[in-house]
Amino acid sequence: MTNRKIYGGLMSGTSLDGVDGLLLSFTGDHQLQVLARSSLPFPDELRDRLLNLAQSENISFTHLADAEQALTRHYALCWQELEKQAPGIRPEALGCHGQTLEHRPAIGYSLQLLDPSLLAELTGCNIVCDFRRRDLAAGGQGAPLVPAFHRGFLSSAKEDQIIVNLGGIANLTWLPCNPAQESLGFDTGPANLLLDAWCCKHRGTKQDENGHWARSGQANQKLLDQLLKEAYFSAPYPKSTGREMFNLAWLERQLEENDAQNLNAADIQATLVELTAASLCQAIQQLDPQQKARVLICGGGSKNTYLMERITGLARPRSVATTESAGLPPQDVEAAAFAWLAQQHLLNKPGNLPSATGAQGPRVLGGFYPA
Ligand SMILES: Nc1ncnc2c1ncn2[C@@H]1O[C@H](COP(=O)(O)OP(=O)(O)O)[C@@H](O)[C@H]1O
Ligand SMILES: [Mg+2]
The missing domain is CATH 3.30.420.40 (ATPase, nucleotide binding domain)
Structure with a gap:
């Protein structure tokens, strides 16, 4: 059984330091309570692989697939850390950012690496991800989304x-x-x-x-x-x-x-x-x-x-x-934002702020991958 108000957020940003995870409960329209947090640094080998892909001009699909799977498994480990701290709690969904390999708003493109189907399989949770591309499709920068x-x-x-x-x-x-x-x-x-x-x-x-x-x-x-x-x-x-x-x-x-x-x-x-x-x-x-x-x-x-x-x-x-x-610890903010973006998706509500991204209007962001 999932709980209507409990969501997870899993975030890895351009620093390439690792995945930050948060499990939280939305206790009101503008309030939340943190139930568990985890921060899982990337092993050096995975970090180097992601950095190479982000900087490389020539990318092989095999390397891309290998890195995507390794990254997705790391996201799953981060979720398992959260699960240990809050046993038995099933979130409604995990909002997952993925790892940006390329961000080119000028040509309407931004790539966040992650395999949401594999992550759904590994975690048993609903996954919401790929938040940036709908905003880009609506003429926005796809960023910032927070x-x-x-x-x-x-x-x-x-x-x-x-x-x-x-x-x-x-x-x-x-x-x-x-x-x-x-x-x-x-x-x-x-x-x-x-x-x-x-x-x-x-x-x-x-x-x-x-x-x-x-x-x-x-x-x-x-x-x-x-x-x-x-x-x-x-x-x-x-x-x-x-x-x-x-x-x-x-x-x-x-x-x-x-x-x-x-x-x-x-x-x-x-x-x-x-x-x-x-x-x-x-x-x-x-x-x-x-x-x-x-x-x-x-x-x-x-x-x-x-x-x-x-x-x-x-x-x-x-x-x-x-x-x-x-009231929000600085390391929690981004992961909480992606948990909230997942909730917005499930409620069919917009997640972008057009005055920040430049999109033509508010849009429901992301794609849903059922558990
Ligand atoms: N104690 C510290 N001293 C200096 N820099 C730090 C410290 N802790 C974290 N950082 C910096 O914060 C970065 C991670 O920040 P984070 O918010 O996760 O960025 P991103 O969203 O890009 O991943 C690290 O790569 C490091 O540069
Ligand atoms: Mg980080």
């Missing part, structure tokens, strides 16, 4: 808020306290994706723990100014981006063009933190010129204390905190 959830669950009637998700890419949602005003959202630029890539290249670790290494460096203003000239940052929204644009090759090209290859590696890491914070805060300033909004941060980047300090510095005089202060 703003509608942010509006439903994190809005405040007292103050304007900006929700920031620091994943591989950073995206924000503008939530005016006046419900008559429109909410907005877009990707502001790179976040953990470049920080992880540069750190891995020079330190051999997957992430710069708490931004410790970046803190030891000194941001290079000249390089930062050049990086901020990238056309994406000043392009009008709606807009979304991904690994196709911001990746290690992009950074190395920039270093070469700006004669910056010989800068100290820690200084470059510090400059990348500054790039993340500055591009984000430029977007914040554009939406909130009166500097009154409260900024709430979620995603793995919220654990990078140095990045958080730099955002706090550049967003001043606005207050900056994590979404925890609005």
